[in-house]
Structures are given as C-alpha cells and as structure tokens.
Amino acid sequence: MTKQNVVASEVTSDINMAIAVAVSKSSMFASAVQKPPAVPYITISRKKLLQNLEISGGARVTSWVDSMRASSPTHHKSTPSLSDDQSSWMLHHPSALDVFEEITNASKGKQIVMFLDYDGTLSPIVEDPDRAFMSDAMRATVRKLARYFPTAIVSGRCRDKVYSFVQLAELYYAGSHGMDIKGPSKGSKYKKSIQPVLCQPASEFLPMIDEVYKALLEKTESTPGAKVENNKFCLSVHFRCVEEKKWSELVQQVKSVLKDYPKLRLTQGRKVLEIRPTIKWDKGKALEFLLESLGYANCTDVFPVYIGDDRTDEDAFKVLRERGQGFGILVSKIPKETNASYSLQEPTEVMDFLRRLVEWKRLSLRRQFRMRRRLEGMKVSLPN
Structure with missing residues (x-):
C-alpha cells in the first residue's frame, strides 16, 4: 500500500463508537440529528502540510503520478516475469473459489458476517x-x-449513491469510506439491539467538504476527462478518463486547492484521488463499528469476511488480521x-x-433441520 501523505500522531484515547437512534424511520435516507462519535484527528502542522503539497520542485508530483500509473491495470502487461510473480503471489493468496471448503470449515460453529466493497x-x-x-x-x-x-x-461512495445502485433495504450501508453508516431500513433479524444504527463521525466537516468540492470543480475544469464526485463526507477526483500526460497537471490542481485546508488529506485509490477529513476513521473502523452494533464486538464465535479491490x-483487511478472526x-x-x-x-x-x-449455508441448515426432526422423532418413540 502507498503511504498516505500525512503524519499520524500518537493517540491515547480510544475511539468512542456510538449507535444513534434515527429521527425518522420513513426513509432509508432519513437524516438524524446526533452528536457524532468522538474521533481522534490525524494531526499535521501547516508547515508540514505545505511541504507535503509542495509542487514547485515537481518531485512529489512525479511520485504521485508514478503511483497513479501503478494503480492503473492497463499498465500491467503480460510478461514472463509477471506470470512468475503471479504464480508466487497466488501461493500466498489462493483463489477463494479453489479453497472454498477450507474457508467453510474454518467458519463452522461461527456467525459469518459479510462486508462487501462496491466498485470493482x-x-x-x-x-x-x-x-x-x-x-x-x-x-x-x-x-x-x-x-x-x-x-x-x-464503499467510498456517498451512502445514498451506493444505495441507489444496490437497491436492497435489508443491508447495512457504510458510505464515504465508512464515515456514513446506516443500518437496514427493514430491520435485521441479526441485530441484538432494537435501535437503528447510525454513525457519522465526520459531520463537522460537511461545510468544508462542500467548499472544497466547488473549488475542485472550478480548478479541474480545464483537464479533459477529470470528474469530481461529492461523496458527502469525502471527495473523489476520478482520472480514469484523463490522458496520462495530463495526470501531473491534475495532481497540481488538486494539491493547489488542498494547501488551504490542513484538516483534509489526500490519498489514492484505484484510478481516483481521494480527499478525506484527517480523522482516524476508515473502512477498518467501520467494520469494527458494525460488528459492535451487531453485538459481536468481543465474541469469539463471529467470522467476518471482507471482499474488496481497492x-x-x-x-x-488489516483489522481482520489483527483480530485473528x-x-x-x-x-x-x-x-x-x-x-x-x-x-x-x-x-x-x-x-x-x-x-x-x-x-x-442453505444445505447446512437443511441438514440441521433433518437432524433435529430425527432426534425429535427418536424422543417420541422412546417409552416413558
């Protein structure tokens, strides 16, 4: 993974995760007035920020462009060395389809919880x-x-946007890289609490995000193919349709806007530049919050599975490795x-x-049902 261009400070306080009751249950997108969880910031001095956003020398821009190029699948051509690397890589990261039985065996007796990225x-x-x-x-x-x-x-997408794509009210949705979480509008048979789930730890950044969004629209207008997307609590600058020779110019445009906003950080995803608040919150924190909301925070019989491409x-992924679950x-x-x-x-x-x-799972439940019926039949046939 590419290191983010921020300097994280030591944070001694734990993240205070909260489950808030939504004001309205009438809509999947009904907003709730709540105090967001207390989340520590990634601190960065203005001097350091300007150093990180320095564009006159060109070195940092070149580094970003190299990273952008590496993230583009079109630049990975089939070569003997790549084939060898892939074979070696697959030994350590085998196909989940090839080792499906191994996966299901590991999950026996535990509650599987599924987490899915959207794009890709x-x-x-x-x-x-x-x-x-x-x-x-x-x-x-x-x-x-x-x-x-x-x-x-x-997803990194706005929660409303990703819901409009998926259109399934029985799911949990975590948009804006986990900074906008809402539980099922239909209710969930798995959730142990009766209160709806709502978590928006970056609410205070909304005016700033909107301001930067407008500035980026204006600044990147001269770059053909660039698309700025407002994901509510974060922004995305897509460069998948931008000619490679224009990437350096696009990076300069984005950084020239961000130099005035030290509370926002720039990171990179798959053919996209991401602008996010400098709070210590990400998809890993969202996963932990959702597990806690479901009542599995300290359980040993939970088996989270996260699938993503970015x-x-x-x-x-790192959170799951550290949890050992x-x-x-x-x-x-x-x-x-x-x-x-x-x-x-x-x-x-x-x-x-x-x-x-x-x-x-369907076959497992059927076998369990048949076994239970068989045991019940044996009890009935036993003499008193």
Whole structure:
C-alpha cells in the first residue's frame, strides 16, 4: 500500500463508537440529528502540510503520478516475469473459489458476517462512475446472501449513491469510506439491539467538504476527462478518463486547492484521488463499528469476511488480521501487496463465491433441520 501523505500522531484515547437512534424511520435516507462519535484527528502542522503539497520542485508530483500509473491495470502487461510473480503471489493468496471448503470449515460453529466493497467488487470498474451499475444477477445473489448472513456494503461512495445502485433495504450501508453508516431500513433479524444504527463521525466537516468540492470543480475544469464526485463526507477526483500526460497537471490542481485546508488529506485509490477529513476513521473502523452494533464486538464465535479491490479496503483487511478472526479477499487480476488472505479476479468470481456460500449455508441448515426432526422423532418413540 502507498503511504498516505500525512503524519499520524500518537493517540491515547480510544475511539468512542456510538449507535444513534434515527429521527425518522420513513426513509432509508432519513437524516438524524446526533452528536457524532468522538474521533481522534490525524494531526499535521501547516508547515508540514505545505511541504507535503509542495509542487514547485515537481518531485512529489512525479511520485504521485508514478503511483497513479501503478494503480492503473492497463499498465500491467503480460510478461514472463509477471506470470512468475503471479504464480508466487497466488501461493500466498489462493483463489477463494479453489479453497472454498477450507474457508467453510474454518467458519463452522461461527456467525459469518459479510462486508462487501462496491466498485470493482459487486460492479465492474467503468469509465463513467455514475454508470457503475451492478447486474440483476449480482443483486439477486446479494439479496440471497443477506437472508443467511448479516451483510454490509462498505464503499467510498456517498451512502445514498451506493444505495441507489444496490437497491436492497435489508443491508447495512457504510458510505464515504465508512464515515456514513446506516443500518437496514427493514430491520435485521441479526441485530441484538432494537435501535437503528447510525454513525457519522465526520459531520463537522460537511461545510468544508462542500467548499472544497466547488473549488475542485472550478480548478479541474480545464483537464479533459477529470470528474469530481461529492461523496458527502469525502471527495473523489476520478482520472480514469484523463490522458496520462495530463495526470501531473491534475495532481497540481488538486494539491493547489488542498494547501488551504490542513484538516483534509489526500490519498489514492484505484484510478481516483481521494480527499478525506484527517480523522482516524476508515473502512477498518467501520467494520469494527458494525460488528459492535451487531453485538459481536468481543465474541469469539463471529467470522467476518471482507471482499474488496481497492487500497482503502486494506484498512479492513488489516483489522481482520489483527483480530485473528475471519479473513479478507482481494479482488484483483494482478499481484498486489495486501493484508487479504485470499483472492478473486473479478466481480463475476465474487458472484460465484457468494452463490456457493449461500448454497453451502442453505444445505447446512437443511441438514440441521433433518437432524433435529430425527432426534425429535427418536424422543417420541422412546417409552416413558
């Protein structure tokens, strides 16, 4: 993973996670007035910020462009050395489809909880992010998945936007890289508390995010193909449709805006530059919050599974490794440094894996039901 251009301070206080009661239950997107959880900041001095955003020398811009180039799958061509690297990488990150039985054996007797990224995981990466639609087959698969396991969508997208793509009210949604979390509008049979889940730890940044969004729209207007997306608690600058020779110019434009906002940080995802608040909150924190909301914070019988394709998903993969529970699955056709345990190559393989998981659970429940009926029959036949 590429290191973020921020300097994290030592934080001694624990993150105070909160479950708030939504004011209105009438809509999936009903807003609630709440005090956000107390979340520590990633501190950075203005002097250091200006050093990090320095563009006159060009060295940092060049570094960013190199990183942008590396994140673009179109630059990974098939070569003998890459093939050898992939074979070696697959030994350490085998296909989740090939070791499916190993995975299900590890989860026996535990509650599986599913966490799914959206772009590149449930839907293919497309040139226009507004047209990243999931297929009807994938939607049907995720709907069945949620019948058997608590299921959450964890995305960098605005929560409203990702919900408009998925259109399943029975799921948990964590938008803006986990900074906007809401539970199912239909209610959940898995959740132990009756209160709806709502978590928005970066609410105070909304005016600033909106201000920077407008500035970026104006600043990047001269770069053909650049698209700025407002994800409510964070911003995305997509460069997948920008000519490579314009990438350096785009980085300069973004950094020239951010130099006046030390409370925002710039990171990079898959063909996208991300602007986020400098709070210590990410997809890993969102995963922990959701597990706590479901009542599995300190349980040994929970088995979280996180599937994602982006650098931002690494925060969740890392949390699972540190917890020693469940595992992460990286969606990628090329070798990448990752904390995930297994791999899948593309969304179609993700759908195959989810379908197999649903079928495995369905058959397991059927066997349990038959066994219970058989035992009940034996009790009835026994003499008093």
